[in-house]
Amino acid sequence: MxxxxxxxxxxxxxxxxxxxxxxxxxxxxxxxxxxxxxxxxxxxxxxxxxxxxxxxxxxxxxxxxxxxxxxxxxxxxxxxxxxxxxxxxxxxxxxxxxxxxxxxxxxxxxxxxxxxxxxxxxxxxxxxxxxxxxxxxxxxxxxxxxxxxxxxxxxxxxxxxxxxxxxxxxxxxxxxxxxxxxxxxxxxxxxxxxPDDPYTIPFGEANLTREGNDVTIVAFGRMVGFANQAADRLEKEGISCTVIDPRTTSPLDSGTILDCVADTGRLVIVDESSPRCNLATDVAALVAEEAFDALKAPIRRVVPPHTPVPFATILENLYLPSVEKIEAAVRSVAAYRVKEEV
Amino acid sequence: MSETITPITMPKFGLAMTEGKLASWSTPVGATVKAGDEIADIETSKITNGYESPAAGVLRRQVAPEGEMLPVGALIGILADADVPDSDIDAFISRFNESFISDDSGSAGNDEPTRKVTEVENLKISVQESGSQHDGIPLLLIHGFGGDLTNWMMTQPALTETRRVIAFDLPGHGESSKDVGDGSPVSFATTVAALAEVLDLQRVHVAGHSLGGAIALELAKTHPDLVASLTLIAPAGLGQDISMTFINGFIEADRRKTLEPVLQQLVHDKSLITRQMIESIIRYKRLDGVIPALKTIAETNFHDGRQAFPLRSVLETYSGPVQVLWGEQDEILSVAGSEDLPDAVTVIRYPDTGHMPQLEKSPDVNKAIKNFLDSGNS
Amino acid sequence: MQISRDILTRSYQAMRTIREFEERLHVEFATGEIPGFVHLYCGEEASGVGVCAHLGKTDTIASTHRGHGHCIAKGVAVDGMMAEIYGRRTGVCRGKGGSMHIADLSLGMLGANGIVGGGPPLICGAALSHKLLKDNGVAVAFYGDGASNEGSTLESLNLATVWHLPAVFVVEDNGYGEATGSSYACAGTQKDRAAGFGMPYFECDGTDFFAVYEAAEEAISHARSGKGPAMLHVHLARWYGHFEGDAMSYRVNGEVTKERSERDCLVKFRQRAADVSLLEASVLDEIDAAVKNEIDAAVVAAKKAPLPEAEDLTRDVYVSY
CATH class of the missing domain: 3.40.50.970 (Thiamin diphosphate (ThDP)-binding fold, Pyr/PP domains)
Structure with missing residues (x-):
């Protein structure tokens, strides 16, 4: 090692x-x-x-x-x-x-x-x-x-x-x-x-990089690290998050995502791909369809705008999801309360 | 004035620990404690463990809040007599924190372990040695089925204070080669004897846990001159029962959720099994060759759901000192295995303890081994 | 050149099988029982058979959407093919590929291909396998004059040369890419394209089995001997439309009739066999009769064969899930 x-x-x-x-x-x-x-x-x-x-x-x-x-x-x-x-x-x-x-x-x-x-x-x-x-x-x-x-x-x-x-x-x-x-x-x-020796990680098996009770964050690739950082900071504010790294987008470990959403009732999805028909929409559709009753707040997606990736650093930084954007999204879903029916 | 104030600092559990999390305080501020009372739970990347008070006094401050991650040596609490004024304590804390520099390498000194891979009969064997500056008969630690040398993380540093201690990964385990031959205690004992030769050990105290206990017994049988004494911790070979729920579950469970209840069978206090411990076992099981190795060992040693190699008779013939340590709530190998042993064998049973007393009751086990080895054998 | 009696018999049988298979499909398609598109190889039989006569099971071919002839020439079973075209569970692809995707990898048949220019890159890979696995195999890409203008094809000519692959690029030039003539769509010549990549070029009349056989032998032995890729340009004529149902209003009246009457590869084969006493007419007649029976039986069996089950819909997307 x-x-x-x-x-x-x-x-x-x-x-x-x-x-x-x-x-x-x-x-x-x-x-x-x-x-x-x-x-x-x-x-x-x-x-x-x-x-x-x-x-x-x-x-x-x-x-x-x-x-x-x-x-x-x-x-x-x-x-x-x-x-x-x-x-x-x-x-x-x-x-x-x-x-x-x-x-x-x-x-x-x-x-x-x-x-x-x-x-x-x-x-x-x-x-x-x-x-x-x-x-x-x-x-x-x-x-x-x-x-x-x-x-x-x-x-x-x-x-x-x-x-x-x-x-x-x-x-x-x-x-x-x-x-x-x-x-x-x-x-x-x-x-x-x-490890120095060869090993395999099976496909279609999501990894929980953080386990918490309040909000589920699903993140892909580099965004997993961002989500972990956001979760660690939010922990100090009293918001505890589960972070799911699906590892493979195909096959997708929908079971783990649904299980975690059933536990937390709140979902933020972080995806650095263009926002239309991306993994965030896919996971949101899955949860809306299969776990509607578990949801306590609207699903939030932290995704780039629907633009090509820009060149200038200032624009590129604006384009990408960030730890701060993830934190803000998590706070908003954590604070969300269903309005009482009149 | 400050003699009456005792700083409580983040302990170093295990050789690799550089920081720890104060998981929870078990003693409230203002409570009087004796030396050895458990005052907090410290969580490391490997294990959660009780921290025992280094002295007697009143816990005056909990400097570290629960959940805080701190480097080894950092101030976590203050022990003092009831009559020490708060202002003195405040002054002590600020002086301590001003002068505290987290320096892991300095504090470890000569006891810093060396880890290397040794070639033994065409196998790579991963070995961790510490305390090599000490003379006297070294101690060799043999872990059990599915374990590795980090099973001794609470044992090796404590015993290194006075002795050279060698832990290693058995074939099929940790970072050693995954070829286990037929997986029998005989075959492992042969490798251990060869390792002793490569390391130029003429005589060693041997401590073996679980399957490692059976290997130690086998080694004492075949190489009585090598084995200066035997410490058998919840060893295989003395009874017949084995929890196949554990063995099969350990082999088959491949997700955190399914592995957690399996690993919890190892301990009486289920909260000791941390996320990181589960993760490190999942990572081990993903290595090429591990699952076939574990299956071979299980098939050879626990065929038909019973232990295949009775080794009680070794205790009749082996002339060196033997002690047996066992947790009374062992769910893997029943503590009944410690009954009806020859009179010469020292037996210690730990209440509220599962299959891994060296983790669950580490101070007691360390003391037991230390006393046993120091009582004229070394 | 000397061709053994065995090869001649088998080649004639393969050409006749293709002809019967395709003519029968033409008839059956009109009844509406065959789903999807069908692209027929009638008139081009000598090309596939003349090339594949030099190939064994360890050699690989990739084909086109006009692929039935290549499949039969490479030895794919006609009953399985017919069942496939009828969309039956007993088809070579279990009714999930259809006419355009018939394949049998165990016979080195990498598949008919619905994508124009799909085959040549695959053949570079198959040739790489032959080279690295040292099985002395050759990989052959059949592609049309239309596909010869695809970037993937031109890239493959380059890659095969750069990697010095045992690959043969067979351009089956039937004069039309769909409804557009190659005289319009193909700039320059195939010969100059081969030369542009430093590749040996061979050409032949694709309605003459013996000419194809001879040219293919040169191209294939060049590749097999480790000298790198070669191109074989086969001049052909298409007897039917791009697909069944194509009214071919882009072709002058009589063009096909003339091809059929003057350049029928089977007629030419029989003529040559008779001229030089290679095979007796009675032997060829027997083959014709046997082939007709075989195709009849294949159609009857295909029509009776079971349809795929609902569970087949989601099967075999992956090897492991």
Whole structure:
């Protein structure tokens, strides 16, 4: 056990799975970097933010494949390789680039099993960075997990910490279905204790990072940390919160969400993806439908405005959910009392 | 003046503790306490434990409010005679807080444990040693089924004051390799003997808990020259019963909700099982190879819902001193296992105590081990 | 070139099976009993069969929405295919894929594909599997002249070259992408496109089995021998509309009749067989009769086969839930 960053946790998961299973390969734009350059330096980047650094050296160029900047071909190739005996982990770099290869994910990989009558297995993982907070602006900052969650046949993972990232990525690689694994780019340097040995965290099993009696907060990915901070501050004000990290948006652990709402009767959902048809609306619909009688206050969503992600820091900060915004939402639902009928 | 004022500070439970939460005060302000009375519950990331008053006096102040998280050594309360004026106490508190610097590394000194991974017969064995500056026969701690070396978090620091103490993770547990062979006490004892050789231990006192007790007995049988004495805490091997609800539940439960009631069987005071303790066991169980290892151990040792390896006879042949410590409310291995033992065996039974007296009654257990080891064996 | 009697017999049988299958579907579709869209491969049989004659079970193909011929050529069972097209539970995809998604991965058939240009990237992946798993396999993408303009296809030509993959890109050029002629939609030539990626290019008359067989052998052995990908451009004609029900008002009257009478691959095959005494007419007649019976039986069985159950709706979205 030692402290590892989010980046190291992912690198270690890839490394350990590649050691365990020779069918595991990785591919993507500059996952090694340096091929065809004039210096002859191989593994020049190890991924645009260094997540796959060192894998080329250990596993060689057959298993660490740099691709042309050509998402449709290599994401499709990853799907085809997965259907024919390999277990590829393809890196899409920024999830925003999915526009260049959505067919290969949505119409091919996601559908094989169902439309081929249950006879296909597509053990494919697509890793991609998501999220605002990097001044990367509208085409490099989106939180597109709702897009993938919408597509039956895909599993979607949004890890909230280094420990979670390692266990969920190993699970993703061992899973026989296509998995979209989304890494918040702002979290790569966050550190915590992560076991050195391989381990798995099952999908569809939410984690309660705080347990309280007054308000349930459901948060996704990086927002889990924000929600934890808000919960700790609110505890001192006498508002005790349960924080749910669903870990995977597909499958979604609706049972745990409903159980917690049954206990607290008050719900705040924190989601950094665009507000229409996002996970916050999905969870709100679930609770409105299945736990209406338990609700003591309207459901509140802490979400960005319906705009592209802006560039300037001041605007980006306004755009993102924050600890303060979560606190305000929790206070408002905690204080809410149903009006007496006249 | 200040001799009559005793500061009560955040204790250090376990080797890794750097801060703790004052979970609750068990003594009201103004109450008179004796040394050893429990005055507060302290919660660490691993365990909640009663904190015993270091001296006699009146609890004059509860400096730390309930729920407050504080570094080790921080002032949490004031003990003083009834006639010490409030102004003196206020002055003491402000002087203390001005001079208090949280410095974990300094306070631990030579007792700071070293943790390393050792290669033993092709297995990685995670070992935590402390007190290596002490001469004398070291103490080797063997944890039980599903446990790890942190089961000794209350034991190792206390005994390290006078002795080299070695705790380790058994194969299949903690950070050691997950290959357990056939999972029998014989197989574990072989690994322990090999570990002793790697660590260059010619003679050790052995304390074993639960399945670790059976392993200690097996070790005493096969390596009598290695084992200087035996401390068996709620050991397997002396009775026949085993709670399969616990064993199967421990293997099968994979969520906090389902694991919590299983772990609560381990203790008499159910509130001792914290969120973090449950979380750390869930994390352990997620490691590759753990579930198969636990299943192998369970299948080998507790086949048909009974203990498969009777080791009482070892007590007839083993010539070293033996003591048996057991909680009277043990729900895993019945305290009946401590009955009808040879006269030479010292038996201590703890009331209101479950399967883990070394956590639940740690001061008593530490005292018992210390006295036992110091009474001419070391 | 020498082609064994066994290969000739099997190839003729496959072409005849495709023809009977498709002609029968044309008739049956008109009765309204077949749900959805059907895209027929009639007239193009020699292409799929001539290429697949060089492939074994360990080789992989990806197909198009006009995929029945490729399936049969790769060995997918016709009764299962027919049941699938009728939306039956006994279909190869349990009635959940239909005409456009027939697949049998156990035979290296990666699926017909409802998306134009869907197959070539998948074939890059299958070729990568063959290369890394060292099974000496080759992966073949069948795609039309319409798909040849898809970015995914052009990207795949690049990727296969960059990765030096054992892949063959078979452009089945039947002159139309849906209702638009390739003379309008395709800039430049397929040959120049192959050259643009530094890829060897082969072409052939797709109504001549022997020509396809020969050209495919070169393209496939190039890829199989580790020299990288190759392109095979097969010139074809489509005998029916883009899909069944298409009135084909974009084609001049008589265009199809002429194709049928002058460029029928089965007629040409029989002619060649007779000319050089490869196979006796009686053998071919026997095949024709057997195939007809087989297709009749497949249709009868498909119509009688059970429909999917309500529980099938939510099954097999995932391997594990």
């Amino acid at each position: 030692s402290k590892k960053s989010f980046r190291q946790a992912i690198n270690e998961a890839l490394r350990q799975e590649m050691r365990r299973d020779p069918r595991v390969i990785i591919m993507g734009e500059d996952v090694a970097g340096g091929r065809g350059g004039t210096s002859g330096v191989q593994d020049a980047w190890g991924g645009v933010l260094g997540v796959t650094k060192g894998l080329l050296t250990e596993f060689g160029e057959d298993r660490v494949l740099d691709t042309p900047i050509s998402e449709a071909s290599y994401i499709g190739a990853a799907a085809g390789a997965a259907a024919t005996g390999l277990r590829p982990v393809a890196e899409l770099m920024f999830v925003d680039f999915v526009g260049c290869c959505l067919d290969q994910i949505m119409n091919q990989a996601a559908k094989f099993r169902y439309m081929f009558g249950g006879k296909a297995r597509t053990p494919l993982v697509i890793r991609a960075m998501y999220g605002a907070g990097f001044n990367a602006a509208a085409q490099h900052s989106q939180a597109l997990y709702p897009l993938f969650t919408h597509i039956p046949g895909l599993k979607v993972v949004v890890p909230s910490s280094p420990y979670e990232a390692k266990g969920l990525l190993i699970q993703a690689i061992r899973d026989d279905d296509p998995v979209i694994f989304l890494e918040n780019k702002v979290m790569y340097d966050e550190e915590e204790d992560v």
